[in-house]
Amino acid sequence: MKKDLLGIRDLSKEQILAFIDEAKKQKAKVKNKQLRDCSLKNTSITTLFYENSTRTKMSFLLAGEYLGAYADDLNIATSSVTKGETLIDTGLTLEAMGTDIIIIRHGMTGSAHLLAQNVSCSVINGGDGTNEHPTQALLDVFTIAEHKPSFEGLNVTIVGDIANSRVARSNIFALNKLGANVILAGPSTLHNANMRALGTEIYTDINRAVKNADVIMGLRVQLERHKACQFPSLAEYAKFFGVNNQTLKHAKEDVLIMHPGPVNRGVEISSQTMDSPHSVIYDQVENGVAMRMAILKYLVS
Amino acid sequence: MIIKNGRVIDPKNNMDEIMDVLIENGKIVAVEKNLPCTGHETIDATGCWVTPGFIDMHVHLRDPGARHKETIASGTKSAAAGGFTTICAMPNTSPTVDNEIVVEYINSKAAKEGIVNVLPIGSITKGLHGEELSAIGEMKEAGVCAISDDGKTVDNPSLYRTAMKYAAQFNLPILAHCEDLRLVGKGQIHYGEHAETMGFRGIYPEAEEIIIARDIILARLAGAQLHICHVSTAEGVELIRQARKNGQAVTAEVCPHHFTLIDEDITTYDANFKMSPPLRSKPHRDALLQGLKDGTITVIATDHAPHHEDEKNQEFENAPNGIVGLETALPLCISELSGLMSPMQIIATLTANPAEILGLNKGSLSIGATADIAIINPTQKHTVDKNKFASLSKNTPFHGRQVTGQVQHTIVSGKIVYSAK
Numbered sequence A: 001m002k003k004d005l006l007g008i009r010d011l012s013k014e015q016i017l018a019f020i021d022e023a024k025k026q027k028a029k030v031k032n033k034q035l036r037d038c039s040l041k042n043t044s045i046t047t048l049f050y051e052n053s054t055r056t057k058m059s060f061l062l063a064g065e066y067l068g069a070y071a072d073d074l075n076i077a078t079s080s081v082t083k084g085e086t087l088i089d090t091g092l093t094l095e096a097m098g099t100d101i102i103i104i105r106h107g108m109t110g111s112a113h114l115l116a117q118n119v120s121c122s123v124i125n126g127g128d129g130t131n132e133h134p135t136q137a138l139l140d141v142f143t144i145a146e147h148k149p150s151f152e153g154l155n156v157t158i159v160g161d162i163a164n165s166r167v168a169r170s171n172i173f174a175l176n177k178l179g180a181n182v183i184l185a186g187p188s189t190l191h192n193a194n195m196r197a198l199g200t201e202i203y204t205d206i207n208r209a210v211k212n213a214d215v216i217m218g219l220r221v222q223l224e225r226h227k228a229c230q231f232p233s234l235a236e237y238a239k240f241f242g243v244n245n246q247t248l249k250h251a252k253e254d255v256l257i258m259h260p261g262p263v264n265r266g267v268e269i270s271s272q273t274m275d276s277p278h279s280v281i282y283d284q285v286e287n288g289v290a291m292r293m294a295i296l297k298y299l300v301s
Numbered sequence B: 001m002i003i004k005n006g007r008v009i010d011p012k013n014n015m016d017e018i019m020d021v022l023i024e025n026g027k028i029v030a031v032e033k034n035l036p037c038t039g040h041e042t043i044d045a046t047g048c049w050v051t052p053g054f055i056d057m058h059v060h061l062r063d064p065g066a067r068h069k070e071t072i073a074s075g076t077k078s079a080a081a082g083g084f085t086t087i088c089a090m091p092n093t094s095p096t097v098d099n100e101i102v103v104e105y106i107n108s109k110a111a112k113e114g115i116v117n118v119l120p121i122g123s124i125t126k127g128l129h130g131e132e133l134s135a136i137g138e139m140k141e142a143g144v145c146a147i148s149d150d151g152k153t154v155d156n157p158s159l160y161r162t163a164m165k166y167a168a169q170f171n172l173p174i175l176a177h178c179e180d181l182r183l184v185g186k187g188q189i190h191y192g193e194h195a196e197t198m199g200f201r202g203i204y205p206e207a208e209e210i211i212i213a214r215d216i217i218l219a220r221l222a223g224a225q226l227h228i229c230h231v232s233t234a235e236g237v238e239l240i241r242q243a244r245k246n247g248q249a250v251t252a253e254v255c256p257h258h259f260t261l262i263d264e265d266i267t268t269y270d271a272n273f274k275m276s277p278p279l280r281s282k283p284h285r286d287a288l289l290q291g292l293k294d295g296t297i298t299v300i301a302t303d304h305a306p307h308h309e310d311e312k313n314q315e316f317e318n319a320p321n322g323i324v325g326l327e328t329a330l331p332l333c334i335s336e337l338s339g340l341m342s343p344m345q346i347i348a349t350l351t352a353n354p355a356e357i358l359g360l361n362k363g364s365l366s367i368g369a370t371a372d373i374a375i376i377n378p379t380q381k382h383t384v385d386k387n388k389f390a391s392l393s394k395n396t397p398f399h400g401r402q403v404t405g406q407v408q409h410t411i412v413s414g415k416i417v418y419s420a421k
């Protein structure tokens, strides 16, 4: 059994492509209601989420169920975490109860790595601080692969709160490994020049950033950033950095619009654009379950 | 006691020669060649350096308040194992050292269980809250050697100016921890490409540089003696260099971890690499080395900050700042600085220079001085093993590192308090 999936940074291009292939197979099975795969029979998975999530948590629980696992969520709000139990102790407790795979989301960078070092069961990083959200990036590249023949030379523009986004970072790592060009765009307060070291170009002019884009990926604007005065107002954000049908004119004709959700309609992406044929936002949700099935299968294989 | 055939390095007296050192009644009575051994306990120091015992201006003992991390007994044992015969204890204990009663508590504890000299440092403000002055005069009377709100910057410049001016009349230096916490924000490691790679929010070097600049200007206004703790940035060094050129009473220390490691050495999310200020990038580290070489930085201090293993083995952001340093300082100095500075210069940063800043009658091998001495094998290679530390805490990023230079004996007032096994 593979131990953990902590970040895209640790994965090879071949491994990412293998995940995409496996996710394709799983997606077909889910579509055809052929859920006889019992790869995870007698396997127990637990989601341990210190931050809110609908999509990631639900899709992992579903993915587990579809593969025949016992899947459950540790409700942090009613658990002993509220009594001050440490992350490591909580992990050891889950392990003692027979959990084979813990999916953790935590607000602090490196917390999934800390857990993985201190338990012998598998750990999947469901998002750690401002670091990585590898399963989101894998489902994103899977979604792109469904619509584009190759990643080589593909222009992917990521727009929004880059500095605080683990989704952006994992996508940057994944897309670079796959041979795509990654362009970042957003207010100057929400990115920094060091991100060029990750292999990206950076623009504050969104029309310039989406020039010849094959994919535009919006990121969620965290309302608390707005409160921390990173930009003056949501209206101003939408005006300068929102993606709308005007923006699309600068991109390629068959550009894909993506977003990890949940979307603030009219802020990151206009309603019109979101409901246009360019949008694959709901495909992403659907693909989330299939990709997480692929990841769970990989860990028990 | 007689120490035979060692290379006596005594910066205060500008001596670097093979000599014998004779100690009687806890005092140094002769430093000469070929002293007769008759009737004396003899230490053969052939091949070793014989230096004044080291003085560490920046140590966190955890008594009162957190004796599970370090006691005065364990902290002074750790000091002795590192060649330190005098350590200055920072006031951020619980309760804070902000009045003479806590100073007296530490003094009496040190007299009872300490095996090296412990000099308390008083806080600048009550409870380190930055609001009201501590009992600076009464603490001076009780024996503090300096004042500091280490761990924090005194935010209010008006209060700080007052504190500096008040301390100056008692000849107390200000030991300044320079960091604007609002600019640090949620930063975890040095701001730069490496923080980006690791997914950490960065700590801007400017958070330190701004406060160093402010504190130098404030100290000039107040006529105070200012000592900058653990400088970690290139521009910080430059600001200090300029102030010293202008003749201002400004000194600075650097920690061994800041001149040994850089941000890129943080490759896992191990909080044993977390300290304040953080490990900086290579250009900053090189500027620290240059500052040491050209005499801008005249002190090496450890910022020894013991923490329990469980406190460090948690989320990086939740883990406390700091590492233990007393037992790794000398080997890191010899390993990292030997190509850059002479043995005399290195030893001065650990002895005569801190003594001068604090106005201590220590840090030399002068005739009549108290016999506080370190005997060092400068070529002994070994591997840092945290499990052999005398400190109660094991929080070090240097476990397993190959180093050169080992303390053989530490002598306090003519008595051996530590010998290498």
Ligand SMILES: [Zn+2]
Binding pocket: B150, B151, B152, B177, B229, B230, B276, B277
């Ligand atoms: Zn400090």
